Amino acid sequence: MDAQKIRSDFPILQGGNLIYFDNACTTLKPRQAIDAQSEYYSSYSACSGRSAHRLSKKADEKFSRSRETVAKFIGAKSSEIIWTKNTTEALNLVAHSFDFSQRKKVVLTNMEHHSALLPFMHLAQKGAITTDFALAGKDGTFSSDAFSTAIDKNTALVVVHHTANSTGCPSPYKEITKIAHENGALVLIDAAQGAPHHKIDFKKEDFDFLAFSGHKMLGPTGIGCLVAKEQHMQKLNPFMLGGGTIESVSLSEMKLLQTQERFEAGVQNYAGAIGMGEAANYLMKIGMENVEEYEQGLAAELISAVQSIEGATIYGNASSKQRSALLSFNLKNVSAHQTSLMCDSLSQIALRSGLFCAQPAMEHMGAPKGAVRASLYIYNTKEEIRIFRDTLEKIAKLA
Known part of the structure; x- marks a missing residue:
């Protein structure tokens, strides 16, 4: 994989010294995805599937093709792709549409992003469901035994991350899925940090x-997906209805569509979906196996760089070989926010600092006041990591 060639596709990286290490928050956008969205607005800005004129037909063609591309990217059928505005909405869609009438127990973990935790905690507070938690080890990783204990015949749904946004480490999702299915429970995977960095085959x-967002995988903000097996999609009760969701309606009854469009109320984010499709196509051309391999090399360099700083504390399993190039850490006697600000000021390095919308996870790993997070992607380089290391050394010496 040629990172320098890839960098040439990103307008924001041209003619400056930006070192962008905040990819777990959102990624930069390649020219191809930007142009695809711009073309929609400038050439065929119309509603898809609602009008008969040529612009509408072209919008419908592009919108449908993007659904097919995203489905191919994630190893699903296009009929299993529901457009949402982001991962958060996709997770909420399941939480508020799932039938908990027969089983009420939902199993989560203490390492989940708030977007996976809060919808189900809210339902539990209202008495609609009960929750149980599989607990991680101190390094934020799990043994499958934690799930064998938590999941039982009363469990309706297991909600778990593919890759943790606080550590970059994957959950044992294969084992979790097997345990859940053996107990008659379904599995909801938060793949916001997984889909951009790992090859995922939904069917296999x-x-x-499975929920994920466009903006974390080179696409635009405001677009994401819920991938749902068709037999389970039929059992979801839409929590939002409107134009485009019904077969027919009278003043006495309504008949919902049987396809995924019944979850896509109103005019959709066509430009966003088209941009996400182009981003998925961009990544497939590179090859997700190549993305994984390149990131694992970056991860090793990143961990080594931070470990070389005297007094640095790393959160998560630093020895995990399956991790993405994401690392949370703190420097001795320097607050996370101060480290982040100084990296920006000294070397134009963009980082994230805080609790990463994962407060229980960070508290569990011993960082109740937050940490610094460096998260790299396909356009980042080992030379950037060297500059990062040198900058951290300067900051540590000033402390």
Whole structure:
């Protein structure tokens, strides 16, 4: 994989010294994805599937093709792709549409992003469901035994990350899915940090639901997906209805569509979906196996760089070989926010600092006041990591 060639596709990286290490928050956008969205607005800005004129037909063609591309990217059928505005909405869609009438127990973990935790905690507070938690080890990783204990015949749904946004380490999702299915429970995978960095095959992995966003995989903000097995999609009760969701309606009754469009109320984010499709196509051309291999090399360099700083504390399993190039850490006697600000000021390095919308996870790993997170992607380089290391050394010496 040629990172320098890839960098040439990103307008924001041209003619400056930006070192962008905040990819777990959102990624930069390649020219191809930007141009695809711009073309929609400048050439065929119309509603898809609603009008008969030529612009509408072209919008419908591009919108449908993007659904097919994203489905191919994630190893699913296009009929299993529901457009949402982001991962958060996709997770909420399941939480508020799932039938908990027969089983009410939902199993989560203490390493989940708030977007996976809060919808189900809210339902539990209202008495609609009960929750149980599989607990990680101190390094934020799991043994499958934690799930064998938590998941039982009363479990309706297991909600778990593919890759943790606080550590970059994957969950044992294969084992979790097997345990859940053996107990008659379904699995919802939060793949916001997984889909951009790992090859995922929805069908092969036998997931029931999977959520991810466009903006974390080179696409635009405001677009994401819920991937749902068709037999399970039929059992979801839409929590939002409107134009485009019904077969027919009278003043006495309504008949919902049987396809995924019944979850896509109103005019959709066509430009966003088209941009996400182009981003997925961009990544497939590179090859997700190549993305994984390149990132694992970056991860090793990144861990080594931070470990070389005297007094640095790393959160998560530093020895995991399956991790993405994401690392959370703190410097001795320097707050996370101060480290982040100084990296930006000294070397134009963009980082994230705080709790990463994962407060229980960070508290569990011993960082209740937060940490610094460096998260790299396909356009980052080992030379950037060297500059990062040198900058951290300067900051550590000033402390």
